[in-house]
Amino acid sequence: MLRRLSARKTFLIVGLLTMLAGCQSAPPASQDTLYNDLGERHGIARFVKDMLYIVVEDDRIAETFRGVDIASLHRNLTDQICHLANGPCTYNGRSMTEAHAGLGIDETDFNALVEDLILAMEQNQVPVSAQNRLLNRLARLHDQVVRIPEARPTTH
Amino acid sequence: MPFTRFLPWLLVALASAPPAVAEPGSRLWATGGVTTIEGAAGGGLVPMAVLTGYASDREWGGSVALSHAPLDDYTVDVVAGALNWHNRIEISAARQTLDLDTLGAALNQDDLQQDILGAKLRLTGDVLYSPYGQWSLGVQYKHNRTFTVPDAVGARDVRGTDVYLAGTKVFLAGLFGRNVLVNGVVRGTKANQGGLLGFGGDKNDSYDAVLEGSAGVFIDRQWLVGTEYRQKPDNLGFAREEDGYDLFVAWVPERHLAVTAAWVNLGSIAGLDDQQGAYLSLQGSF
Numbered sequence: 001m002l003r004r005l006s007a008r009k010t011f012l013i014v015g016l017l018t019m020l021a022g023c024q025s026a027p028p029a030s031q032d033t034l035y036n037d038l039g040e041r042h043g044i045a046r047f048v049k050d051m052l053y054i055v056v057e058d059d060r061i062a063e064t065f066r067g068v069d070i071a072s073l074h075r076n077l078t079d080q081i082c083h084l085a086n087g088p089c090t091y092n093g094r095s096m097t098e099a100h101a102g103l104g105i106d107e108t109d110f111n112a113l114v115e116d117l118i119l120a121m122e123q124n125q126v127p128v129s130a131q132n133r134l135l136n137r138l139a140r141l142h143d144q145v146v147r148i149p150e151a152r153p154t155t156h
Numbered sequence: 157m158p159f160t161r162f163l164p165w166l167l168v169a170l171a172s173a174p175p176a177v178a179e180p181g182s183r184l185w186a187t188g189g190v191t192t193i194e195g196a197a198g199g200g201l202v203p204m205a206v207l208t209g210y211a212s213d214r215e216w217g218g219s220v221a222l223s224h225a226p227l228d229d230y231t232v233d234v235v236a237g238a239l240n241w242h243n244r245i246e247i248s249a250a251r252q253t254l255d256l257d258t259l260g261a262a263l264n265q266d267d268l269q270q271d272i273l274g275a276k277l278r279l280t281g282d283v284l285y286s287p288y289g290q291w292s293l294g295v296q297y298k299h300n301r302t303f304t305v306p307d308a309v310g311a312r313d314v315r316g317t318d319v320y321l322a323g324t325k326v327f328l329a330g331l332f333g334r335n336v337l338v339n340g341v342v343r344g345t346k347a348n349q350g351g352l353l354g355f356g357g358d359k360n361d362s363y364d365a366v367l368e369g370s371a372g373v374f375i376d377r378q379w380l381v382g383t384e385y386r387q388k389p390d391n392l393g394f395a396r397e398e399d400g401y402d403l404f405v406a407w408v409p410e411r412h413l414a415v416t417a418a419w420v421n422l423g424s425i426a427g428l429d430d431q432q433g434a435y436l437s438l439q440g441s442f
Binding site: 108142143 | 183184243287377
């Protein structure tokens with residue numbers, strides 16, 4: 001039983017719930033300047049480098065990156081972010097699911113990496129709005145990164 | 157007065173956080189919300205689906221909080237603490253005190269007080285990363301410690317249990333590149349003024365479904381401004397009960413600390429209309 005719902009209150013509450021349900025698919029398709037706001041490929045390469053410096057000092061996830069070819073990781077991440085920002089780059093690395101299969105990445109690892117990225121973007125004075133727009137695109141990769149089971153051996 | 161009595165506890169808790177675990181947890185800044193007046197994580201009046209503190213899926217965490225709201229004829233004080241296991245379950249405890257500044261002499265009673273034990277289970281989703289947001293089911297077991305006055309005005313029970321479903325989502329870059337928080341709650345309750353005036357009443361003694369909501373915008377990752385709205389039942393014949401709302405600013409300079417300031421209006425309380433005033437809440441996370 002919903003008691004004492006005036007029209008105004010109902011409007012407010014229904015509005016909130018509608019936003020909750022409906023806002024998720026509203027990417028700013030037109031006039032995309034995210035690539036420019038991130039400082040183009042040069043700017044992206046710089047904060048990705050700073051992020052990797054933070055990651056190797058981050059006890060939560062440093063181990064995961066041990067033994068990884070950092071130069072190639074840096075290039076791939078830069079290309080990928082550039083591509084996600086609609087910049088003129090091609091990502092040549094493996095798919096996200098493939099790259100993270102069987103690594104046992106959990107929410108803590110994912111949060112740690114996002115935090116290190118934000119700190120690196122802040123170090124490089126990336127505007128808050130550009131940070132958020134990039135994070136919005138990266139957040140969609142969450143389910144391709146966290147708890148991806150070992151790939152089943154395919155027939156050769 | 158609880159505020160001064162418990163302040164040393166808060167300081168000890170904050171100071172004794174071992175330096176080796178410098179950060180309380182791995183979830184991103186401000187994603188634990190702040191502490192509501194009922195002890196659960198959320199805003200001030202309205203809980204959210206987020207769980208307190210910063211524990212992620214292999215961590216423990218928690219928070220302690222003090223809140224103070226001098227209204228026109230009453231003063232609200234809350235002392236609360238909560239634990240978070242693996243960002244799955246939140247257990248909270250709170251003591252609420254309503255000083256009867258104006259009515260106290262006439263009623264021969266200084267304050268109304270209740271204890272609230274809460275539990276919140278994250279059912280599914282993540283407030284940042286899931287397209288459909290985060291959803292949690294909560295329960296609050298409330299025990300009124302000063303039932304003489306509630307009894308006299310028609311309340312039926314000294315104890316009550318609220319059950320609520322909360323859905324919360326942060327839309328990254330949702331508005332002009334700023335992150336937008338939206339939260340909705342459906343609660344089943346028999347509580348009068350949250351339980352400070354007991355549960356059930358002469359006018360209505362059955363459960364009501366009430367709606368609560370909050371919305372806010374992150375100016376940056378430290379500052380959130382927003383508003384909350386909370387419906388309340390109207391069970392007592394002696395005085396009408398009204399909905400509450402507030403406008404708030406929360407400042408989360410880092411994970412250990414959150415400061416919330418608000419302007420709150422709780423409507424008419426026990427016949428004294430338009431009870432509004434400032435609200436200040438201090439939260440430490442560990």
